Amino acid sequence: MKNIQDNFISGIGNTPLIKLRAASEITGCNIYGKAEFMNPGGSVKDRAALALIKDAETKKLISKGGTIVEGTAGNTGIGLCLLGNSLGYKTIIVMNDNQTQEKKDLLRNIGADLRLVPAKPYKDDANFVKVAAKLADELRPSNNNGVVWANQFDNVANAKGHYEGTGQEIWDQTEGKVDGFVCSSGTGGTISGVSNALKEKNKDIKIFLSDPKGSALYNYIKNGELKSEGGSITEGIGSSRVTKNFENAKIDDAYSIDDHEALPILYDLIENEGLSLGTSCGINIAGAIRMGKELGPGKTIVTILCDKSDKYATKMFNKSFLEEKGLPFPNWID
Ligand code: PMP
Numbered sequence: 001m002k003n004i005q006d007n008f009i010s011g012i013g014n015t016p017l018i019k020l021r022a023a024s025e026i027t028g029c030n031i032y033g034k035a036e037f038m039n040p041g042g043s044v045k046d047r048a049a050l051a052l053i054k055d056a057e058t059k060k061l062i063s064k065g066g067t068i069v070e071g072t073a074g075n076t077g078i079g080l081c082l083l084g085n086s087l088g089y090k091t092i093i094v095m096n097d098n099q100t101q102e103k104k105d106l107l108r109n110i111g112a113d114l115r116l117v118p119a120k121p122y123k124d125d126a127n128f129v130k131v132a133a134k135l136a137d138e139l140r141p142s143n144n145n146g147v148v149w150a151n152q153f154d155n156v157a158n159a160k161g162h163y164e165g166t167g168q169e170i171w172d173q174t175e176g177k178v179d180g181f182v183c184s185s186g187t188g189g190t191i192s193g194v195s196n197a198l199k200e201k202n203k204d205i206k207i208f209l210s211d212p213k214g215s216a217l218y219n220y221i222k223n224g225e226l227k228s229e230g231g232s233i234t235e236g237i238g239s240s241r242v243t244k245n246f247e248n249a250k251i252d253d254a255y256s257i258d259d260h261e262a263l264p265i266l267y268d269l270i271e272n273e274g275l276s277l278g279t280s281c282g283i284n285i286a287g288a289i290r291m292g293k294e295l296g297p298g299k300t301i302v303t304i305l306c307d308k309s310d311k312y313a314t315k316m317f318n319k320s321f322l323e324e325k326g327l328p329f330p331n332w333i334d
Contacts, residue, residue, distance in 0.1 A: 007086055008040045012050050013165045015039065017173050017302065021273055023265075023285055027292025033285065033305035034170060037277065041079040043307035044166075045072075045236075048189050049079030051161025052150040053087065064088035065145035071095070071132035073186065073236035074103035075307060076152050081112040092139075094132040099235055102311045122241050129153060154244035158189035159196070166190060167197020170302050176201060179299040182208040182255075182287040184237040184280055185217055188246025190304060195250040206295065209254040210287025210303075212238045212262075212280075217246070221254035232259050233315050233325065234279040236306070257286045259327055265289075266309070266316070267330040278307040279316060 005011060017032040024031045036044035052070075056062045067090045068080050077093035084091040093107055097116040107114045115135070120126045125134075136149035152158050170178060181198055185191045195207040211218035213230030215238025220226050226240065239246065262282030269275040269285075281304075288303040295301070309316055316322075322329040 009050065009083065009086060011040045012046045013039070014169060017170070018275070018305065020269070020275075020285060020288070022268060023289050023292065027289055027301075028297030029292035029295070029299045029301050031285075031288045031292055031301045031303070032174075033275075033281070033288075033303055034166065035305050036166075037305055037308045039079075041075070041082050042311075043075040043078065043278075044190060044304055045075035045306075046079040046082075047161045047165055048152055048158045048187070049076055049083050049150075051157045052152060052155060053080070053083055053089075055155065055157035056146075056148040056150070062089060062146035062148045065143070066090070067092060067139060067143055067145075067147045068150055069094070069132050069136040069139070069147060070150040070152065071128040071130075072152065074099055074107065074311065075236055076150070077107055077112055077114075078103075078110065080150060081107065081110050085111060092132075092135060094128045094135065096128050100312055100314055102313060103235075106311065152189065152245075153187045156192075156244055156248065158187055159192035159245045159248060162190050162193020163197045164193075166304075167194040170194060171198060171201050174300055174302065177300050178205055178302055180206040180208065180291050180295055180301040181303070182210050182284065182291045182301065183304045184210045184212065184234075184283045184287070185239060185246055185249070186237045186280075188239070188243045188249055191251065192245045192247075192249035196248065199250045206252050206291070207250055208287060208291050209249075209251050210283050210290075211254055211256050212283050213256065213258050214238055216240050217242075218254045218256040221251055230258070232283075233327070234259070234262070234283055235312070237280045237283060255287050255290050257283045257290075259325075262286045263316075264328055267328075270309070271330070271332075275305070276309040277305055278309055279312050280306045
């Protein structure tokens, strides 16, 4: 027998780098996307889910029969639930009700106990992250096997997972010839872990943040002010605050990317390169193209292909939704 795994968990990570043809041609650079959509749960967040569970297990906060509670835009919840099912943990997922129907359906179909809440700012007690933390506190006394709030935004085990995995893999895959890395931030786990891993190897590697409209992180990097304007249909990225994970990121500069710039890149990738990617990838690749233009031809730039388009079909491929928002759409959508 060959290539047999005990379970799917060892299938997390070690994703390929895929050359993004148009992005590379436009810039004269080699632009690669790290194919995180190939993780078993379908997104980059499988890595965070695994790192957070390992952290809880190492700290002896949970054992078989325990419960993991988390506030998430969806992908971390999917990863936590699949891992939880495999390891004997129950998962309770708190998510904003404005996230796509696809993510809600998927979470319920894999057995997550999904609690939808109205979207509220972080400072509000009804914010999804605060609701998850409170729920875990309330449930803890009644479960001897432990109730853990995974706390992906401020538990730096998340970034550590990317430091040990994603960042080292990018260094190895490019044989250290990477000149720039650019991606968006939700929790900040990816950009923090990867930036620290790469800068430790070579401090001259440029790390840029690609931030959607409506997020305050672009202004924070540019001038230290947490200010935002506009909005985006992307999910899982952008922030109004500096999380503990983001705080540790080593970022040189930032781009603010509009959906008008990001979406056509995604539709072109489907039509011409056979890659059907989720909305945050549009922000990431737009950032990589801008970085390529800024650093100049011949450079090697890596970004993250966080997940696929299937979880966003009701937005990305919905003509009336896109028309209503005044966003571009390809002629094959009707
Ligand atoms: N893209 C998608 C689709 C996501 O779900 C997330 C995480 N919420 C990110 C990007 C951002 O990753 P991180 O949390 O590591 O900053």
